[in-house]
């Protein structure tokens with residue numbers, strides 16, 4: 001069976017993906033509970049791969065649990081922890097377990113996690129990872145050139161883009177590189193600065209890239225004024241305008257305000273040409289996702305047989 | 306050049322504790338320039354150790370020497386007499402220097418007094434920065450003369466990553482993002498189109514991952530009658 005996410009996007013529906021962070025232990029129940037909560041509200045669920053370099057249940061195992069529940073996962077894979085041998089082996093394994101979507105990432109540096117003294121692998125980078133997966137899928141060969149008897153034909157390849165990182169003028173060129181490498185869909189860094197995002201999308205459209213790849217805009221619901229300030233000051237690669245921090249500070253009900261902000265951003269994303277969906281990353285606040293998707297008018301999700 | 310930094314004195318103290326007479330050997334080349342293991346540093350270390358051991362009512366006699374290049378046998382051999390008179394050697398050379406002494410004088414314990422940090426360059430007064438990791442297959446022609454393997458925290462060949470902000474790397478606000486530097490340099494040269502090309506996966510077998518590397522020049526060997 002083909003990737004459901006791919007079908008949704010190909011049919012021209014405005015797609016919704018949601019992020020799920022596995023626990024820092026082996027509790028299967030956590031994956032099941034989050035999966036149950038999110039499954040009707042997303043076309044696919046992204047499972048992070050030791051996000052921020054903190055040791056968590058492996059992405060591949062958590063994806064397998066979701067698959068067993070009939071939920072479609074997007075397996076995230078970072079270049080930080082594995083070399084090309086381990087990555088390809090995991091891709092075979094994941095495909096055997098029914099995983100159809102893979103998101104190829106460089107990964108946060110190990111310095112940020114709970115093992116800052118570990119060795120960062122970075123044998124290949126995210127662009128090369130995309131190339132490698134495409135080669136496995138389309139040419140039926142592993143990177144080293146050996147033939148694959150039954151290639152993972154149905155893999156849908158994703159990549160990340162951060163419109164807010166520097167150098168800004170290079171961001172669309174880098175996206176073009178990832179598309180050339182083989183990316184089918186893009187999930188962006190969380191959008192708070194809509195104006196800047198629009199500028200980036202214009203560069204993307206000018207290069208005709210929105211015709212070559214599906215772009216899902218990242219959404220992070222903000223839970224508190226503190227979280228807004230923290231994201232603005234501390235998180236590399238995030239662009240949170242002061243206005244949003246102020247709104248969160250001034251709000252009587254911060255959670256409601258955070259949700260309102262997310263809904264406003266989603267509304268704007270829907271109207272930008274070339275944006276094909278959203279990717280919600282509700283770090284530690286997955287509970288809010290159903291209401292956001294519902295209130296954004298994106299529920300129920302399309303079903304294909 | 307090789308950049309090194311002296312080990313914490315406590316660590317050195319522990320290594321030479323068991324001995325009564327120790328030879329401290331500096332090197333006149335890289336580690337002199339990076340102020341880690343030249344004549345001056347050998348002096349300073351010897352006096353600091355003297356003070357330290359005195360406060361603990363212990364005495365170690367130090368002989369101080371500096372050789373021209375600790376990585377070359379010919380220079381290290383000059384230490385023969387001194388080495389015969391001591392129980393151990395404390396090297397203030399880089400990791401290569403330590404190992405060269407070991408090769409020339411296999412019967413005496415040799416201890417590293419420095420941490421060898423990188424292949425780099427002096428940047429400003431008192432600052433030395435890493436520039437190259439000797440990957441064995443130089444790609445500076447593709448990256449505007451700035452090395453992403455040594456200078457990008459994730460060794461990205463198709464950077465910059467999403468953490469590059471205001472020219473700085475995501476792991477440290479004081480660290481230049483190598484890929485911003487690459488971008489700026491290629492822009493300056495009017496060669497930004499170079500960055501549209503995907504740099505392919507690397508052959509790490511040419512780096513240390515392929516095992517310790519040797520350079521053999523047959524022409525030179527023949528000339529010397531080998």
Ligand code: SF4
Nearest residue numbers: 437438440443444452
């Ligand atoms: S590409 Fe390799 S050889 Fe060239 S500077 Fe970088 S690490 Fe050194």
Ligand code: SF4
Nearest residue numbers: 457465466474475482
């Ligand atoms: S911020 Fe720049 S130097 Fe740091 S990891 Fe990313 S690309 Fe490399």
